[in-house]
Amino acid sequence: MATITSKPNKKNTKTAESLQPGTHYFNFYCYRNISVKKDEVENLLALFEANAKNEKMDRSKFRDILYKQFELTEDILMDRVFKVFDEDNDGNLNMKEWVCGMSKFLRGTFKEQIDFCFKVYDLNGSGYITREAVQHMLKDCMVKSPTEEDADENVKDLVDQVFKKMDVDHDGKISPLDFKTTVENEKLLLEAFGKCLPGEKEVTMFERMLPACQTDGDLTKSQPH
Numbered sequence: 001m002a003t004i005t006s007k008p009n010k011k012n013t014k015t016a017e018s019l020q021p022g023t024h025y026f027n028f029y030c031y032r033n034i035s036v037k038k039d040e041v042e043n044l045l046a047l048f049e050a051n052a053k054n055e056k057m058d059r060s061k062f063r064d065i066l067y068k069q070f071e072l073t074e075d076i077l078m079d080r081v082f083k084v085f086d087e088d089n090d091g092n093l094n095m096k097e098w099v100c101g102m103s104k105f106l107r108g109t110f111k112e113q114i115d116f117c118f119k120v121y122d123l124n125g126s127g128y129i130t131r132e133a134v135q136h137m138l139k140d141c142m143v144k145s146p147t148e149e150d151a152d153e154n155v156k157d158l159v160d161q162v163f164k165k166m167d168v169d170h171d172g173k174i175s176p177l178d179f180k181t182t183v184e185n186e187k188l189l190l191e192a193f194g195k196c197l198p199g200e201k202e203v204t205m206f207e208r209m210l211p212a213c214q215t216d217g218d219l220t221k222s223q224p225h
C-alpha cells in the first residue's frame, strides 16, 4: 500500500504563504471563535511534492490525479485541463500553477468555471471553440450508431444544434462571450462538451483526504501506479 511521507517543512510553509493570496485557499479559519491554522496550501503542496520531480509535476502524474480523484476519463479533455493549468506552457506544472489551478478547479467561482471550461474546450488554443473541436469532443459521447455514416450524420446534426444555441453572433465559431452568454442562461451547458470539472462529492472527498498528505497518511488513491 502506497503512503505519502511528506511532512510539513519550513520551505513549504513559506511557499504556501506566498502562493495563498489570490486563491480560494485559506491559511487560517475560525472554529468556535478560535483562529486555527489551516494549512490548505501546504496540504496541496505536500501532494504536489509527492507527485513531482525537481519541483515539477509532469502531465502523466497530473492526469493520474484527475482520473483517480476526480473521475475525468476523456483523454483529450484531461490533456486540455493540463494545458490550462500549465500557464507558462513548459509541459510541466510548477507549485504556483498547481495551487492556482487547483483553486479554480476545486473552488472556482461560476465566472472562473466558465473561463476554465472554455479554455479546456478550445482544443487548439485559438481563442475560439471551433466546429471541428465540437465535432471531435461530441463524437466520443455519442451512442454507437449502426454504421460509421450514421454516426457522422448524427454528430453533424448535433454540432448544428450546438452552434444554433451557442454561436450567439453567428460567425461560425464560439467565442468566450458566446460561451459565457449561453452558459449564464443555461448553467447545465457549462460542461456541454464533456466532464472537465470535479463533482461536488469528489471535491469534498478530496479535500477531506488532503490533510493526510501532511502526515504519514495513506493517500493510496492519489498515488500513481
Ligand SMILES: [Ca+2]
Pocket (backbone or CB within 6 Å): 086, 087, 088, 089, 090, 091, 092, 093, 094, 097
Ligand atoms: Ca508550467
Ligand SMILES: [Ca+2]
Pocket (backbone or CB within 6 Å): 167, 168, 169, 170, 171, 172, 173, 174, 175, 178
Ligand atoms: Ca460566434
